[in-house]
Amino acid sequence: MAEKKISLPVKLINGGVAGLIGVTCVFPIHLAKTRLQNQQNGSRLYTSMFDCLIKTARSEGFFGMYRGAAVNLTLVTPEKAIKLAANDFFRHHLTTDGQQLTLLREMIAGCGAGTCQVIVTTPMEMLKIQLQDTGRINAQRKLIRQAAVRGGAAEGSFEVRARTGLQLSRDLLKSRGIAGLYKGLRATLLRDVPFSIIYFPLFANLNSLGGTGVQGPAPFYVSFLSGCVAGCIAAVAVNPVDVVKTRLQSLCCGAQEDTYSGAMDCISKILCNEGPSAFLKGAYCRVLVIAPLFGIAQVVYFLGVGETVLSLITESRSGS
Numbered sequence: 499m500a501e502k503k504i505s506l507p508v509k510l511i512n513g514g515v516a517g518l519i520g521v522t523c524v525f526p527i528h529l530a531k532t533r534l535q536n537q538q539n540g541s542r543l544y545t546s547m548f549d550c551l552i553k554t555a556r557s558e559g560f561f562g563m564y565r566g567a568a569v570n571l572t573l574v575t576p577e578k579a580i581k582l583a584a585n586d587f588f589r590h591h592l593t594t595d596g597q598q599l600t601l602l603r604e605m606i607a608g609c610g611a612g613t614c615q616v617i618v619t620t621p622m623e624m625l626k627i628q629l630q631d632t633g634r635i636n637a638q639r640k641l642i643r644q645a646a647v648r649g650g651a652a653e654g655s656f657e658v659r660a661r662t663g664l665q666l667s668r669d670l671l672k673s674r675g676i677a678g679l680y681k682g683l684r685a686t687l688l689r690d691v692p693f694s695i696i697y698f699p700l701f702a703n704l705n706s707l708g709g710t711g712v713q714g715p716a717p718f719y720v721s722f723l724s725g726c727v728a729g730c731i732a733a734v735a736v737n738p739v740d741v742v743k744t745r746l747q748s749l750c751c752g753a754q755e756d757t758y759s760g761a762m763d764c765i766s767k768i769l770c771n772e773g774p775s776a777f778l779k780g781a782y783c784r785v786l787v788i789a790p791l792f793g794i795a796q797v798v799y800f801l802g803v804g805e806t807v808l809s810l811i812t813e814s815r816s817g818s
Contacts (some may be wrong), residue, residue: 612694
């Protein structure tokens with residue numbers, strides 16, 4: 499089956515639009531995922547995703563569920579651009595004599611794309627996690643403070659000051675340099691590279707099953723379902739690494755919560771104190787985030803948003 503040829507600029511526009519729409523739609527679920535992954539045994543505030551969203555909305559308001567969204571919306575377009583451009587670049591250079599890529603070469607191309615995207619993904623995730631988790635830490639400290647006051651202790655303030663992504667970036671650059679924004683880089687690589695290795699080949703092969711003929715691309719609904727299925731499988735497969743990455747990139751911890759010196763220390767403490775099941779925390783949230791994201795991406799491609807934008811730009815240039 500011949501693949502539908504789409505130019506790189508069109509892919510970048512479609513990827514950026516899909517990212518912006520997708521982030522806006524599913525960000526509250528992503529916030530719940532971060533908070534569920536960060537809470538440790540003995541300091542549990544939320545029993546489920548819905549419990550987390552309800553408590554967040556009550557204590558922080560509707561926009562509290564979008565804490566950190568500005569960072570995502572700012573950086574999601576360059577992240578998608580790098581990922582799509584890198585995947586196309588590696589697929590092009592791994593193709594010989596116009597033949598279809600083997601599964602191994604598809605995996606190598608996905609590996610290259612995942613490796614390149616961490617340039618933007620790591621600082622984006624680093625900043626987003628701090629902003630998303632502030633409400634959880636403050637809620638936990640508030641409960642501890644209330645218990646202490648009931649026990650006769652003097653009332654004091656232990657809240658983490660809410661900051662913007664720009665303020666966090668400036669503080670990290672001043673105190674830790676550029677390395678401060680890239681804390682958790684190895685864990686991000688261990689998450690994003692396997693995700694791309696699994697997702698891109700799986701999507702391509704699932705999508706090829708629904709081809710309408712030698713010349714025709716797969717129907718829209720096949721591409722939509724293929725993106726959802728491939729994204730869900732890849733998301734669950736790398737969730738344990740996502741838990742480790744989230745914990746490592748959290749600069750503030752709640753009272754009586756473990757801190758970690760590195761990935762192996764994090765894995766060891768999670769296994770010892772919380773058990774293997776802790777590595778699946780937030781897995782269903784990741785599925786609920788990833789499936790709509792890739793479904794929305796397919797809708798954007800189907801509607802031809804990128805093609806429309808480029809044609810309008812071309813017409814305006816020719817008219818002037």
